[in-house]
Amino acid sequence: ITINKSYDSEMCGSIPLHLVNLVQPHGVLLVLDKTDFRILQISENAGDLLSVPAEELLGQPLSAYVPQEKHEEIVAKIAGQASQDKIPFTLPFLAQGIQKTFDAVVLPQDDYILVELEENTAIETEHFASLYRHIKYVTTLLKQSVTVQELAQRFSEEFKKFTGFDKVLVYQFDTQWNGIVIGQAKEADMDDYMGLRFPASDVPKQARDLYFRNPYRLIPNRNYTPVRLIPVINPVTQRFTDLSETNLRSVANVHLEYLANMKITASMSLPIIIEDKLWGLISCHHKTAKYPSYELRAAMELLTGILSVQLEAKQKEEHMELRVELRSLHVKLMEQLYTSSNFAEGLLEGETTILDLLSLSGAAVSYEGNTWTKGITPDAQEIKELLSWLRRSKTGGMYITNSLPADYPHSKDYKNVASGLITIPINAEQGEFVLGFRSELIQTVNWGGDPNNAIQMEPDGKSYHPRNSFQIYKETVKNSSAPWQQEELIAAETLRNALLEKLLKERY
Numbered sequence: 270i271t272i273n274k275s276y277d278s279e280m281c282g283s284i285p286l287h288l289v290n291l292v293q294p295h296g297v298l299l300v301l302d303k304t305d306f307r308i309l310q311i312s313e314n315a316g317d318l319l320s321v322p323a324e325e326l327l328g329q330p331l332s333a334y335v336p337q338e339k340h341e342e343i344v345a346k347i348a349g350q351a352s353q354d355k356i357p358f359t360l361p362f363l364a365q366g367i368q369k370t371f372d373a374v375v376l377p378q379d380d381y382i383l384v385e386l387e388e389n390t391a392i393e394t395e396h397f398a399s400l401y402r403h404i405k406y407v408t409t410l411l412k413q414s415v416t417v418q419e420l421a422q423r424f425s426e427e428f429k430k431f432t433g434f435d436k437v438l439v440y441q442f443d444t445q446w447n448g449i450v451i452g453q454a455k456e457a458d459m460d461d462y463m464g465l466r467f468p469a470s471d472v473p474k475q476a477r478d479l480y481f482r483n484p485y486r487l488i489p490n491r492n493y494t495p496v497r498l499i500p501v502i503n504p505v506t507q508r509f510t511d512l513s514e515t516n517l518r519s520v521a522n523v524h525l526e527y528l529a530n531m532k533i534t535a536s537m538s539l540p541i542i543i544e545d546k547l548w549g550l551i552s553c554h555h556k557t558a559k560y561p562s563y564e565l566r567a568a569m570e571l572l573t574g575i576l577s578v579q580l581e582a583k584q585k586e587e588h589m590e591l592r593v594e595l596r597s598l599h600v601k602l603m604e605q606l607y608t609s610s611n612f613a614e615g616l617l618e619g620e621t622t623i624l625d626l627l628s629l630s631g632a633a634v635s636y637e638g639n640t641w642t643k644g645i646t647p648d649a650q651e652i653k654e655l656l657s658w659l660r661r662s663k664t665g666g667m668y669i670t671n672s673l674p675a676d677y678p679h680s681k682d683y684k685n686v687a688s689g690l691i692t693i694p695i696n697a698e699q700g701e702f703v704l705g706f707r708s709e710l711i712q713t714v715n716w717g718g719d720p721n722n723a724i725q726m727e728p729d730g731k732s733y734h735p736r737n738s739f740q741i742y743k744e745t746v747k748n749s750s751a752p753w754q755q756e757e758l759i760a761a762e763t764l765r766n767a768l769l770e771k772l773l774k775e776r777y
């Protein structure tokens with residue numbers, strides 16, 4: 270077994286998901302000619318679902334199987350779908366005197382048209398009304414949540430009730446594309462993933478990218494026999510057909526094993542996209558096979574969209590509150606600065622200090638050959654050495670880290686560990702800085718299974734498997750401080766401008 274953390278970009282990230290030439294068997298995939306809608310390729314399960322063998326359908330226009338009186342309408346729909354966004358329509362399919370209805374989704378490509386057919390599960394008007402009432406109800410409930418956490422938890426609970434899935438998770442990506450479960454609702458006998466972090470390679474980059482092209486990924490039953498498209502090679506492009514946008518696309522083996530290891534049979538995930546970035550996922554699990562209707566999937570899409578908008582608003586609100594608070598601290602600090610005899614005193618002494626503004630454990634000001642300190646800081650000699658390192662290598666604007674020892678190993682030996690550092694250069698070449706320190710915050714990260722074993726390599730060096738345990742694996746993170754928030758960095762920059770302005774006025 271080899272251990273390595275670069276699976277996301279290297280191994281898992283290079284599995285080609287779209288050129289597999291295989292689909293899941295819960296629908297039929299058709300590749301149509303752009304001009305006359307003749308069937309160029311079709312999945313081999315056509316016989317099962319459409320009651321006409323795949324070979325027989327090849328080369329025929331799709332309309333040959335649509336009742337006469339519907340021809341015009343269906344042809345117009347297929348031709349006109351280009352502008353619409355994957356909205357399914359009902360397709361009547363007539364073979365051997367028997368008519369079946371299918372939900373059809375048209376996915377126009379450059380050189381051909383993809384059509385996905387799934388057996389229609391038409392809903393009653395009454396059902397629709399209840400669906401609508403439910404969506405309204407959930408939306409209202411979500412609005413009452415105060416924090417992001419609360420919103421995520423409430424959503425999980427309501428979404429579980431609404432969809433009937435055994436488990437619903439709200440999963441938020443971190444800056445390294447690991448993900449943390451921030452909301453969970455589940456059947457009692459299922460594993461508890463609340464608060465756990467999962468490594469980036471669990472949802473590798475190309476899988477994440479596909480969420481910008483598809484509103485969900487549905488795997489109704491991991492125990493399926495994949496179905497081939499025939500002919501294997503697309504006759505127009507002379508290549509495998511790109512299945513990126515299809516729902517039916519067959520699932521990567523490593524992920525099917527993953528689902529088995531999680532002891533689930535069905536899975537459906539939907540993206541939470543905020544400001545054009547993949548913020549997180551809704552992940553739904555079911556112990557047995559589960560095949561939600563198109564209508565339910567559409568409603569799930571809608572609710573996830575509503576959640577995304579509310580999360581965005583909630584986050585903005587939280588940032589705004591912090592900004593307002595920092596703004597008022599800044600104003601107080603400025604008053605002090607302009608009334609005190611020297612600027613170090615203005616920053617470090619008095620009712621409000623830079624420690625309050627930037628949530629520091631200690632601070633130092635080095636100016637005109639003197640050094641003043643406040644709170645928990647490294648000792649005089651250590652600060653002197655740190656300043657000369659900064660003067661040599663960190664003169665280009667503010668330097669911010671939440672793990673100083675990673676950049677400057679010497680600092681590991683400080684008596685008062687200063688794991689976080691923010692510098693506000695006054696005159697960096699002269700070694701004049703304001704330094705803000707944050708103490709070490711030893712953190713325990715609870716992983717969903719050991720991330721170092723995310724991939725189990727076989728001795729042949731080629732075959733591999735996902736990890737088979739999602740038991741909590743505790744990692745202790747040392748030598749780092751609490752992270753710096755965007756708003757705090759803005760406050761530091763604002764403070765820096767104000768300081769420079771004041772010092773300029775004094776000098777000239």
Ligand code: BLA
Binds near residue numbers: 284286472488537734
């Ligand atoms: C796909 N992995 C996925 C998907 C999810 C996860 C949600 C999308 C498909 C789906 O909805 O089932 C991961 N699901 C999670 C996580 C949780 C969850 C983290 O519920 C947390 C609770 N996977 C591995 C390794 C590799 C890998 C080692 O563990 C690579 C070598 C790959 N995962 C992988 C691939 C896909 C995937 C390739 C895409 C599968 C597909 O769409 O065909």
